[in-house]
Amino acid sequence: QSVLTQAPSASGTPGQRVTISCSGSSSNIGNNPVNWYHQLPGTAPKLLIYTNNQRPSGVPDRFSGSKSGTSASLAISGLRSDDEADYFCAAWDDRLDIVVFGGGTKLTVL
Amino acid sequence: QVQLQESGPGLVKPSETLSLTCTVSGGSVSSGSYYWSWIRQSPGKGLEWIAFIYSSGSTNFNPSLKSRVTTSIDTSKSQFSLKLSAVSAADTAVYYCARAYSNALDMWGQGTMVTVSS
Numbered sequence: 001q002s003v004l005t006q007a008p009s010a011s012g013t014p015g016q017r018v019t020i021s022c023s024g025s026s027s028n029i030g031n032n033p034v035n036w037y038h039q040l041p042g043t044a045p046k047l048l049i050y051t052n053n054q055r056p057s058g059v060p061d062r063f064s065g066s067k068s069g070t071s072a073s074l075a076i077s078g079l080r081s082d083d084e085a086d087y088f089c090a091a092w093d094d095r096l097d098i099v100v101f102g103g104g105t106k107l108t109v110l
Numbered sequence: 111q112v113q114l115q116e117s118g119p120g121l122v123k124p125s126e127t128l129s130l131t132c133t134v135s136g137g138s139v140s141s142g143s144y145y146w147s148w149i150r151q152s153p154g155k156g157l158e159w160i161a162f163i164y165s166s167g168s169t170n171f172n173p174s175l176k177s178r179v180t181t182s183i184d185t186s187k188s189q190f191s192l193k194l195s196a197v198s199a200a201d202t203a204v205y206y207c208a209r210a211y212s213n214a215l216d217m218w219g220q221g222t223m224v225t226v227s228s
Contacts, residue, residue: 002156035214044206044221045157050214088157092213098172099149099159099213 003028004089004102011108017077020105022089024070028100032092034072036065038085039104045088049074081109112137114207114219122201122226128194132207132219133187140165140185147210148181148192151221152203162210163190197226 005023012018024030036049047056049065052072064075072091076083089102118130132146139146148160162170163181171179175194183190194201202225208215 033213037215044218045215046218047214047216050216051212056216090157090215096173097170098174101157101159103156 002103003093003096003100004091006087006089006102006105008103009106009108011110012076012079013110014079014081016079017075018079018107020074020076020087020089020107022072022074022102024072024091024100026070027095028070028091028093029067029072030070031094034065034067035090036063036072036074037088037090039088040085048087076107079109083107084109112209112217114209114217116205116207116219116222118205118222118224120223120225122197122224123228124198124226125196128197128201128205128224128226129191130193130205130207130222130224131189131191133189134209135188137188137209138185139183139188139190143211145210146183146190147208147215149206149208149215150201150203151206155203158203160192160194199226202226 033051037045038048039045052067053065062078066073086104088104093100113135115133122128146163151157178195180193204221204223206221207219209217
């Protein structure tokens with residue numbers, strides 16, 4: 001059971017916009033920045049969004065992040081087949097004193 | 111371009127100590143703004159953060175693992191390491207090292223699979 005809650009799966013068709021949600025609490029998302037990672041099968045996670053809505057260099061602007069209260073969202077526009085991956089949210093938890101991760105959302109491009 | 115590479119045994123016996131090293135190339139573990147991390151991923155528990163290690167030598171451990179974790183950093187070799195003692199099957203996972211900045215893990219190693227089995 002992950003501290004941050006994500007739907008296990010999401011799907012969309014090429015060109016579509018999809019949103020992946022991450023729900024937490026006041027001790028994590030509510031009080032700390034959220035980061036998003038994606039992971040292709042058999043590879044290491046890769047940072048996609050940091051500090052709620054910032055993109056690292058090289059990440060296309062099709063990817064955007066937002067946060068409101070104790071929830072955060074990752075939006076992917078212009079969906080492509082190579083966006084198929086697992087997407088994880090993460091944040092520091094002040095009560096547990098650890099980085100907490102969501103369980104991951106597996107995105108399928110139909 | 112900074113790269114991280116984990117190394118260490120892929121098989122560890124129950125009750126023994128798991129030892130991994132992360133070698134950082136293309137950069138220094140002494141970089142002032144960055145610090146270093148270990149994370150593991152198992153099918154049963156997803157991603158689990160293990161530790162932050164700072165170039166000063168100070169650390170921040172996951173309380174659930176703290177009693178079994180030891181870390182070190184060698185700036186001369188641009189390496190940092192993880193030791194996890196008294197391992198059990200529950201410690202079987204892919205172990206990643208990563209670079210951290212403001213709690214974001216911005217560079218990851220490729221990961222190394224560690225199986226705990228006799």
